[in-house]
Amino acid sequence: GENVEQHPSTLSVQEGDSAVIKCTYSDSASNYFPWYKQELGKRPQLIIDIRSNVGEKKDQRIAVTLNKTAKHFSLHITETQPEDSAVYFCAASIMDDMRFGAGTRLTVKP
């Protein structure tokens, strides 16, 4: 089955700096790659997603890139703010089968 690896597990940045989280997946048939943000004790919230027919997608300060050949995708957050502090999960999906990475705990220091 699909295996998703996510790095780093923890990431600390200064407010205003950029943050990058990377994920790799194993199944070349995966075609949908969402990113979720989860604050402590709350539900995961979809923040951005990308499909396999697109190489890059941007939404304000958040961008995601996908390299299908290398089977890796990344989340980029620019101009980080303290409210960006949370756990971020990447996922790879084939139809209904969605597998999550282990998560990255991002801390943005004011």
Add this chain to the structure above:
Amino acid sequence: GAVVSQHPSRVICKSGTSVKIECRSLDFQATTMFWYRQFPKQSLMLMATSNEGSKATYEQGVEKDKFLINHASLTLSTLTVTSAHPEDSSFYICSARSPGTSGGSREQYFGPGTRLTVT
């Protein structure tokens, strides 16, 4: 976006009892719902896929007789933890596939989760 609710948000039960958790899609019909388990500071682990009108599909290692799933309508799936033990204490989250007529992968909307504590 689509809204998924979950009830209860917290439950404490005694060892040996059963607990039912409800997951509802509030403004859309969900033929497929998913149940995840999340341990502290860990990722979301898929337990089972719940299909309306048919049996759930369980992931390897998940005891189907212990975690009973019923998806009796297009807006409701339930997870019953039977004969609960302290090791079943965890955060349980459901999700539903977003509505749409197109095939292929679609985003999932998550419920707020249920924190189960078995004493």
